[in-house]
Amino acid sequence: MLTAQRYAREIPQRYRLEAGKCKKCGEIFFPPRLICAKCKGREFETVKLSDEGKVITYTVIRVPPTPFADEAPYAIGIVELKDGVRITTQIVDCELDKIKVGMPVRIEFRKILQEGSAGILCYGYKCVPA
Numbered sequence: 001m002l003t004a005q006r007y008a009r010e011i012p013q014r015y016r017l018e019a020g021k022c023k024k025c026g027e028i029f030f031p032p033r034l035i036c037a038k039c040k041g042r043e044f045e046t047v048k049l050s051d052e053g054k055v056i057t058y059t060v061i062r063v064p065p066t067p068f069a070d071e072a073p074y075a076i077g078i079v080e081l082k083d084g085v086r087i088t089t090q091i092v093d094c095e096l097d098k099i100k101v102g103m104p105v106r107i108e109f110r111k112i113l114q115e116g117s118a119g120i121l122c123y124g125y126k127c128v129p130a
Contacts, residue, residue, distance in 0.1 A: 017030075017048055017049040017051065017107065017125065018032070018047070018048060018049070019031070019046070019047050019049050019083075019085060020032030020044035020045070020046065020047075021044060021045050021046075021047045022036040022038065022039060022041045022043070022044055023041065023043040023044060023045055024036065024039050024041030024043065025038050025039040025041060028047060028049075028083055028084065028085050029044075029085075030049060030087060032044060032046070047083075049083050049085055050081045050083050051081075051106055051107040051108075052081065052082050052104070052105075052107075052130060053079045053080050053081035053082060053087075053104075053105055053106075053107070053127075054079065054080055054102055054103060054104050054105065055077050055078075055079055055091065055099065055100065055101055055102065055127075056077070056078045056079065056080050056101065057077060057078050057101060058075050058076065058077030058078070059075070059076055060074070060075050060096050061073060061074050061075070061076055067113050068113070073096060074090060074092075074096075075090065075091040075092075075094075075096055075099055076088065076089070076090055076091070077089065077090075077091045077127065079091075079105055079107075079127050081107075087125075089107070089125055089126055090126045091105065091126070091127045091128075092110070092126045092127070092128055093128040094129050098129075103129065104129070104130035105127040105128060105129060105130050106127065106128055106129075107125045107126075107127060108125065108126055108127070108128050109123060109124070109125060110123065110124070110125070110126045111123055112126075
Protein backbone atom coordinates (compact mmCIF):
# COMPACT_ATOMS: atom_id res chain seq x y z
CA MET A 1 0.00 0.00 0.00
CA LEU A 2 1.22 3.48 -0.78
CA THR A 3 2.29 5.45 2.29
CA ALA A 4 1.79 9.17 2.82
CA GLN A 5 5.56 9.71 3.14
CA ARG A 6 6.35 7.88 -0.10
CA TYR A 7 3.57 9.71 -1.93
CA ALA A 8 4.87 13.11 -0.76
CA ARG A 9 8.40 12.17 -1.85
CA GLU A 10 7.19 11.34 -5.37
CA ILE A 11 5.11 14.51 -5.92
CA PRO A 12 7.60 16.25 -8.28
CA GLN A 13 7.64 13.22 -10.59
CA ARG A 14 3.91 12.51 -10.36
CA TYR A 15 2.63 16.08 -10.63
CA ARG A 16 5.18 17.76 -12.89
CA LEU A 17 6.89 14.87 -14.72
CA GLU A 18 10.30 16.02 -13.44
CA ALA A 19 13.31 13.94 -14.33
CA GLY A 20 17.03 14.19 -13.61
CA LYS A 21 19.46 15.01 -16.42
CA CYS A 22 23.10 14.10 -15.78
CA LYS A 23 25.29 17.20 -16.08
CA LYS A 24 28.23 15.05 -17.18
CA CYS A 25 26.75 12.98 -20.04
CA GLY A 26 23.23 14.35 -20.58
CA GLU A 27 21.39 11.07 -19.88
CA ILE A 28 17.86 11.62 -18.55
CA PHE A 29 16.43 9.46 -15.74
CA PHE A 30 12.84 9.14 -14.59
CA PRO A 31 12.43 8.89 -11.73
CA PRO A 32 15.58 10.89 -10.90
CA ARG A 33 18.62 9.01 -9.58
CA LEU A 34 21.51 9.85 -7.31
CA ILE A 35 24.14 8.24 -9.59
CA CYS A 36 24.10 8.16 -13.39
CA ALA A 37 23.87 4.58 -14.67
CA LYS A 38 25.76 5.57 -17.83
CA CYS A 39 28.76 7.61 -16.61
CA LYS A 40 28.51 7.34 -12.78
CA GLY A 41 28.13 11.14 -12.52
CA ARG A 42 26.52 12.53 -9.38
CA GLU A 43 25.36 15.96 -10.53
CA PHE A 44 21.92 16.32 -12.07
CA GLU A 45 19.70 19.13 -13.21
CA THR A 46 15.91 18.92 -13.03
CA VAL A 47 14.14 18.80 -16.40
CA LYS A 48 10.44 18.60 -17.24
CA LEU A 49 9.58 15.74 -19.55
CA SER A 50 7.47 16.03 -22.68
CA ASP A 51 3.81 15.11 -22.27
CA GLU A 52 3.71 13.45 -25.72
CA GLY A 53 4.92 10.02 -26.74
CA LYS A 54 4.03 6.67 -28.27
CA VAL A 55 3.09 3.22 -27.00
CA ILE A 56 6.06 0.82 -27.11
CA THR A 57 4.22 -2.18 -25.66
CA TYR A 58 1.17 -2.81 -23.50
CA THR A 59 -0.86 -5.47 -21.73
CA VAL A 60 -4.45 -5.73 -20.58
CA ILE A 61 -4.97 -6.48 -16.90
CA ARG A 62 -8.06 -8.61 -16.39
CA VAL A 63 -7.36 -9.89 -12.84
CA PRO A 64 -6.09 -6.80 -11.00
CA PRO A 65 -4.69 -6.28 -7.51
CA THR A 66 -7.34 -5.35 -4.92
CA PRO A 67 -6.96 -1.53 -5.06
CA PHE A 68 -7.75 -1.58 -8.79
CA ALA A 69 -10.49 -4.24 -8.85
CA ASP A 70 -13.16 -1.73 -9.92
CA GLU A 71 -11.16 -0.67 -12.98
CA ALA A 72 -10.63 -4.09 -14.61
CA PRO A 73 -10.09 -4.72 -17.39
CA TYR A 74 -7.57 -1.94 -18.04
CA ALA A 75 -4.42 -1.40 -20.07
CA ILE A 76 -0.92 -0.75 -18.75
CA GLY A 77 1.76 0.24 -21.23
CA ILE A 78 5.32 1.31 -21.66
CA VAL A 79 5.30 4.70 -23.34
CA GLU A 80 8.34 6.37 -24.87
CA LEU A 81 8.14 10.13 -24.48
CA LYS A 82 9.61 12.52 -27.05
CA ASP A 83 12.60 12.97 -24.69
CA GLY A 84 13.44 9.27 -25.14
CA VAL A 85 12.42 8.43 -21.56
CA ARG A 86 10.21 5.38 -21.14
CA ILE A 87 7.53 5.25 -18.47
CA THR A 88 5.04 2.63 -17.36
CA THR A 89 1.52 4.02 -17.18
CA GLN A 90 -2.13 3.20 -17.51
CA ILE A 91 -3.68 3.88 -20.93
CA VAL A 92 -7.20 5.31 -20.53
CA ASP A 93 -10.07 6.83 -22.54
CA CYS A 94 -9.59 4.27 -25.28
CA GLU A 95 -11.26 0.97 -26.11
CA LEU A 96 -8.82 -1.81 -25.26
CA ASP A 97 -8.95 -3.32 -28.75
CA LYS A 98 -8.03 0.08 -30.27
CA ILE A 99 -4.67 0.31 -28.47
CA LYS A 100 -1.76 -0.37 -30.83
CA VAL A 101 2.02 -0.37 -30.59
CA GLY A 102 3.21 2.96 -32.01
CA MET A 103 -0.04 4.74 -31.13
CA PRO A 104 0.57 8.41 -30.23
CA VAL A 105 -0.44 9.29 -26.67
CA ARG A 106 -0.44 12.27 -24.34
CA ILE A 107 0.15 12.37 -20.58
CA GLU A 108 -2.70 13.66 -18.43
CA PHE A 109 -2.91 14.29 -14.70
CA ARG A 110 -5.50 11.95 -13.10
CA LYS A 111 -6.58 10.35 -9.84
CA ILE A 112 -4.70 7.08 -9.36
CA LEU A 113 -6.14 5.72 -6.11
CA GLN A 114 -7.41 6.57 -2.64
CA GLU A 115 -6.06 5.06 0.58
CA GLY A 116 -9.24 3.86 2.28
CA SER A 117 -12.48 5.78 2.58
CA ALA A 118 -10.85 8.70 4.43
CA GLY A 119 -7.30 8.38 3.13
CA ILE A 120 -5.11 10.40 0.82
CA LEU A 121 -6.29 10.90 -2.75
CA CYS A 122 -3.29 9.97 -4.87
CA TYR A 123 -2.89 11.67 -8.23
CA GLY A 124 -0.42 10.98 -11.00
CA TYR A 125 -0.14 10.56 -14.74
CA LYS A 126 -2.03 8.38 -17.19
CA CYS A 127 -1.90 8.29 -20.99
CA VAL A 128 -4.72 9.09 -23.38
CA PRO A 129 -4.76 8.80 -27.17
CA ALA A 130 -3.28 11.91 -28.80
